[in-house]
Amino acid sequence: MRPDIDLAYCKGCNICVYMCPKKCFSKGADISERGYFAAVVASPESCFNHGRTEKLICELCILSCPDQAVSWKPEAEEGEDVDKAG
């Protein structure tokens, strides 16, 4: 699984960036539609849960995000995102 940030909820507080022990997140450079510099999942492959689908561990990002903007996303969808970004 990989963490995913919902831009509709992220307020750009960057608590995920601070909390993540594996530095998966980084501060965003673009303003979201809601007017925040939303954080981005820069290196999802460093996440403890990379390659796992159950018995997820850590979850500091999920529990800490004050805006319920971080959630788990199956990695199968990763490719689609990459395509879009490209």
Add this chain to the structure above:
Amino acid sequence: MELFDLYRKDHWPHVFCPGCGNGTIMNCFFRAFNDVGWKLENTVFVSGIGCSSRIPLYINSDAIHTTHGRAIAFATGLKLSRPELDVVVFTGDGDLGAIGGNHFINGCRRNVDLDVICINNNIYGMTGGQASITTPHDYMSTTTPQGNKEYPFDLAEIAVAAGANYVARWTTRHVHELTKSMRTSLTKKGFNFVEVVSQCPTNFGRRNKMPDPSALLDWFKESSIRRDKVRAAAIDHVDLNLAGQVTVGEFVSRDRECYHERKGGGSHGDGH
């Protein structure tokens, strides 16, 4: 996201400022809520006035947002009239410790089956950053422009002394420990009190050289000391408070008889 099913999605995103700890505490609470198998249909959330007291308005269940400081009194009446309902109180440092201090102390003493979550952000956030009863000594607020002359209350120690059934304190930096304590709190009967020291970047951090939530979380990490260590070293917790440090951990876990479990015997009377 499983937790999201418990919230009123039509009210999202919530009113809390970017970086506010309230959302973090909601995550931890509802993770624990799910873990212990509580159901929203059987739970009522009670709160007073303040930022933290807005939380029940975002939960998809019965909720009552009451007057300033009186949440525990409202919850006591509700629980005793409907003992089969689970009652959770969300409150803040000003709501619980200042204007509602008497209800808090007597709630601990009375030991009605309530779960009280106090979000202590060291400041009055909703009114724009005035000093609260937990603002550390010499810290800045709009009403202490030369630094806070007073010393903070230790809410968790008060709860221990007043007889609460379960008392724990963590900060928003300790999300896993907090979730675990909330689980314990929910599974125990009686008056259970969990205090969470939380960040208010907008009104506390900004005036105290910690405008970034991460700076406040760093401060929590540095200033928090496990209570068992403090006790083992025989350090007076008041001295720690004065130094702006905070003891964290599970403070007490008792098994006192709940108010409504007591049937009454009157063994000290003459039986009239």
Add this chain to the structure above:
Amino acid sequence: MSIKPGEYFLQGNEACVEASMLAGAKFFAGYPITPSTEIAEGLAAKLPQAGGEFLQMEDEIACISAVIGASWGGAKAMTATSGPGFSLMQEAIGYAAMTETPVVVVNVMRGGPSTGQPTRASQGDIMATKYGSHGDYQVIAFAPANVQEMFDLTVKAFNYAEKYRVPTFVLSDAEIGHMRGLLTVPKEVKIVNRKEKGVRRSDEAYDVPDDLVPPFPTFGKGHKAMVTGITHSGKAAIEPEDPRIHQELVRRLNEKITKNRRDINKWEVIEPDSKTMIVSYGSASFGGREVAAKDDRIGLLRLKTIWPLPVEPIAEAAASCDQMLVCEMNLGQLYWEIKRVVLEAGCSRVEFLSKVGGEPPTPGEVRHKLREMGAI
């Protein structure tokens, strides 16, 4: 466990206890205060036997808060207090009005301001009952004048609180509360229960249109009720800044009482065609009652409902008499309200007999005042 039909010799406060039990009270939270304490003591003994809950709280603010909480749990809930305790309850009374919570508050009035005369009667809390909390709101208040009415009006207070979802008051005083007298409990007493959300019923007690008194979403029944003192819309979402929603809400909260005034108002008239009418209520009416009973020239309009003010009977009495005398145990509270109605009704002379200090006006004092007015 409720009192059986028959005749009893009871104290006013004890009659209030019996009435509460009969009306279906299931929750009481109180704090000791003279001269209302007997109500708490009575219910402490009786409520648990009837499956109810009695609670002594840490202060009166906690009492009224717990009572509101219990009411949302679905219980008929009440508290009893006096002067200083009543002052402490004011914020929560406004909260109950805003959240439309049925609660009953018995205020056994004593002399104020402040600690004043704890053991003496007064009618000093008339305005505080309606205007004590901030903002525009309406309440229902009854003023018993004897032990029987302490019983009857306490039952009515529960019924009206439930029917209109409003804080309802029994404004007794130290005289009535501690007076002993005859109580006749009738075979049948009408009891009204709140109209619950999602429950179909054809009870004639609910002839009030739903748009004025919404059905009550009791907690724990799947209504997902969001109760808040913040301005809220019909959907119960908080709307603190919308002028239209606030206006609609506050107007409805007031109109559900004022528009149903005829249903709520209770009064008694002695010698209605007299040239001089005394208007009074509670223990202040003792003297006037005796005078009116013995003198054809003098009539008495005794209000049993104080709030909302029984405008119609006052105007009717004013239209058919030459002059009026308002008799109260304060320095003029309901007097000004009554005077406004009386002047509008075309009676130009309204006098005021005021007595404070703890004793109701005597028949002699009332006659003396009537002589001054040239009525006798």
